[in-house]
Amino acid sequence: MRSRRDWSRASLGQRLAAAAGLVFLHAPVWVIVLYAFTTEDRTYQFPPPGLTLHWFEVAFARSDMWAAMRLSLLVALAATALALVLGTLAAFALARREFAGKESITLLFVLPIALPGIITGLALLAGMRTIGLEPGFWTIVAGHATFCLVIVYNNVVARLRRMPASWVEASMDLGADGFQTFRYVLLPQVASALLAGGMLAFALSFDEIIVTLFTAGHQQTLPIWFYGELFRPRERPITNVVAVVVILVTLVPILLAYYLTRTDEKGDT
């Protein structure tokens, strides 16, 4: 907790520099949103000659875009479900117990996200080729679930570590066995962490391109579709429209997850 005067006023220069940093971070995203409404479709001319909603119509008429969106949603749902189960199991196992090899196991869980995506992607491809597995829906899901696992794990573990051990003991003392304790005491507590972790995992999976390019084969998730469109000179603003849609679809879960974790921390007695 910061006391009232823990922080000092920054100089004007410092504040400007900080603001500049924030603007730098946000400007490109807003540029995309702006370009989604431009009337010019051949170049990236700035300022845009005019504003229109025309491209939204055209974009939503593209059936391949919808197919890609549908695939991305299904993949994200499946990967998130898997990640929730596996990540939660891991979190409960590792939250409080100390045992030999715990550090190595934790490292193993972090590895898929710690190593660059290209290595994960190539490794999965190599693995698939070795056992002769054809890329498809489930290979995409498998790849996503592997690193989404860590997101859920982090969220649940953080929540479990903030929970006093006495709660579990009190529950058992009052007559509840392990399963009842989980149902009445633990589950309500980690529910918000599960939700937050699940939403972050969903956003991560929906947006994923680097590993997916290796595991998708001929399938097109929305990011893959988008990547293909990047180099198409015609109908350029359509890509902008889809970009805006993607921003919205991923933004909502992220914000929700953030608020969930914040209220969690505040609500602890």
Add this chain to the structure above:
Amino acid sequence: MLRPVATFLHGRNAFYVSLLLLPPLLWLGTVYLASLFALLTQSFYAIDEFTARIVPEFTLKTYGQLFTQPANVDIVLRTVFMAIAVTAAAAVVAFPLANYMARHAGPKMKALCYVGVMLPMWTSYLVKVYAWRLILAKQGIASWAMTSLGLGGALDTLLATPVVGGPSLASSYIGMFIVFVYMWLPFMILPLAAALERVPGSLLQASADLGARPGQTFRNVVLPLALPGLAAGSVFTFSLTLGDYIIPSVVGAPGYFIGMMVYQQQGTAGNMPLAAAFSVVPIVLIAVYLALAKRLGAFDAL
């Protein structure tokens, strides 16, 4: 009903933990570790020049190819230099914002800043890359802004610089550099802000009390204590740049980077062993960097 099971598990802690860990470990073991192992194995195979097929025999030929062909060495060096440059630049750019967030922002402002950093961080990667392509394009915002500010001539000179320049920002190393810095900036800001926040205000007051000017306090007190945060952030920027293959292909000069090479070799060139060998390079470099960063205390700052 389930009570006998619960009681059975109650005393047997090790068994219970193993039961919980079995599914995730099994998953990671088969899907991930086995794949990594397959990758490593591939790097020790080689392509038969005549049949263009992978010969599954242990050989160091592919690694030899990697380290002896000048084109390949170029690729590695180019990527490493870019990674180092990006890391340094990101540290400098991130500092003012991180410092403000940690030391000078009131509680509400601080929360706002954190959201302000996290939102772009979680915005779609491709969208961001694409946005920069628009901005850096020949008639895009960047050139419009420069000409409006009367810096059109400066931009042209910049683009005329050998090696790093190019026909437009969007197809030059400078452009690529800017995009890299932008993409990984939040990953540098957050650990840095966390580390700076942990510097007790009393230390700065003590330094001033003993006669140090703000610059000296910064150099002697703040910077050394912020180092773990810097190290942690640099791990991200370094490893992310090292392995990226999309940014160099969307924005930048024709020169190849490790990531692009890997992607191309496993795809159109069908040379999985070479792709695997190339991908081992970042793994080794990152492992070394991690060891270094650990020394600097990066892991305590994460």
Add this chain to the structure above:
Amino acid sequence: MTHAIELEDVSRAFGAVLALDHVSLGILPGEFFALLGPSGSGKTTCLRLIAGFDHPDSGRVLLDGEEVTDVPPYDRNLNTVFQDYALFPHMTVAENVAYGLRVRGVAAAEQRRRAAGMLDLVRLGSYGDRRPAQLSGGQRQRVALARALINQPKVLLLDEPLGALDLKLREEMQVELKSLQQRLGITFVFVTHDQGEALSMADRVAVFSHGRIEQLDTPRGLYTRPRTAFVANFVGSANVVAAQAAERLTGRRESFAIRPELIDLLADDAVPAAGLIWCSGKLEDILYHGASSRCHVRLDAGTVLAVARPESGSASHVPPRGSSVRIAWRPESMVLLESG
């Protein structure tokens, strides 16, 4: 009479640390029993073994004569009030109190009725719908009590129940707990590091040190007849005189303890009454404590003894610091200590 709780030769180690070292004790039904000791002495470990949150490395735990060493906590007929109260924040006060009934499958209406009754017992009848976060520390403790008693256990365990309360509240709760126990007639076992608390509430106290029970006795017995130097120093304050110094004073080479209030401070030229043991020394320090003063007297032999002088009307004149004085005490006031 069968003991309500019995520990037979129980040991528990955590890594290299021996928390309990072959401890045996028996607690009688209906007793208000205290486990007293400094932190790390093993008293909390002892309580946790009784409750079932931990398992001894060797030895047996018995409740009502039956062995429960391997029985999980939810199958033992006792309940615990935790040091941090451990109230579930996602449930209301009434839901917390009714928890023990809920997990046993008691009907909802019955749960509500009995929980309300329990809350009335601890005088929190109208607080049922609040959340634990909205209550004060003292109120939370009473909720924890109500919750622990709803299953009508034969034994109630309390882990440092009064530690988090301020002084006034603590004294009130001491009286309340004692009367509650007498009303319910069940066995209370509580852990504390506060010897004043243990002395005022308990029927019998077990004093722990380094994983062993130094003495198990009534409060009065502990205070007037401490068996070891540790007990003499921990329960109240005492002057502990080592064997060698004792020889010069009493003629016998035996270590003893004597309470400061049992020593009289006399003027330098005063003649002690017959039968008293006396010696001379210098008044080194006087610490005023309001109701009494603590005088540190350095004897000619070298030992420093503390003397407690009541600050009541007649005995108000205290010699100045540095003056020579005499101290005297009755031989029966000395308590011989066991070595070690």
